Amino acid sequence: MASKKIILGVTGSIAAYKSALLIRLLVKNGHEVQCVATEDALQFIGGITLSTLSKKSLITSLKKDNDWTNHVSNALWADLMLIAPATLNTIGKAANGICDNALLAMYFSAKCPVYWAPAMDLDMYKHPSNQKNIHSLIEIGNQLIFPEEGELASGLYGVGRMAEPENILSFLNL
Numbered sequence: 625m626a627s628k629k630i631i632l633g634v635t636g637s638i639a640a641y642k643s644a645l646l647i648r649l650l651v652k653n654g655h656e657v658q659c660v661a662t663e664d665a666l667q668f669i670g671g672i673t674l675s676t677l678s679k680k681s682l683i684t685s686l687k688k689d690n691d692w693t694n695h696v697s698n699a700l701w702a703d704l705m706l707i708a709p710a711t712l713n714t715i716g717k718a719a720n721g722i723c724d725n726a727l728l729a730m731y732f733s734a735k736c737p738v739y740w741a742p743a744m745d746l747d748m749y750k751h752p753s754n755q756k757n758i759h760s761l762i763e764i765g766n767q768l769i770f771p772e773e774g775e776l777a778s779g780l781y782g783v784g785r786m787a788e789p790e791n792i793l794s795f796l797n798l
């Protein structure tokens with residue numbers, strides 16, 4: 625299998641713990657992973673975990689000391705961008721041209737295929753506004769990795785769990 629350069633965007637969902645396993649599996653399969661996390665993602669998973677597993681410095685901001693994190697060159701480096709987990713908030717921003725963090729700046733600069741793996745409560749997932757935003761992303765060529773059915777962090781049961789890392793890898797043929 626050819627090694628791929630992958631940007632993994634991590635957002636503020638309880639499912640962010642699954643990103644660690646996702647990185648492990650991708651790196652084990654010979655791929656390079658550059659993680660970019662939102663500020664809220666770091667409430668759910670440690671930055672050191674993401675950088676250690678990916679063997680690359682984690683990007684969390686557009687600025688670094690007195691310099692900038694070059695989101696354009698980082699975005700152009702990638703063969704593929706995967707946002708997993710993807711919150712309703714970040715999906716909504718991406719679908720509506722809002723670019724207020726490093727993850728979104730990379731998304732809007734990327735020329736590679738982009739995949740979204742949403743994770744949220746069932747009613748959030750089904751909400752017409754979220755569905756409209758997901759459809760907007762699909763219309764412009766992004767791909768959806770469908771959330772799975774099961775018990776959710778809220779205690780409710782339904783569709784909304786982020787796809788399991790193994791299933792994401794097989795969806796992406798990685």
Ligand SMILES: Cc1cc2nc3c(=O)[nH]c(=O)nc-3n(C[C@H](O)[C@H](O)[C@H](O)COP(=O)(O)O)c2cc1C
Pocket residue numbers: 634635636637638639662663664665710711712713714743744745748
């Ligand atoms: C305990 C907890 C769990 C959450 N889980 C989710 C989730 O699975 N999906 C989601 O869309 N938002 C979830 N949220 C809300 C997001 O964290 C919130 O919308 C945040 O602004 C997302 O920011 P980001 O998209 O920049 O990462 C959760 C919030 C809390 C406090």
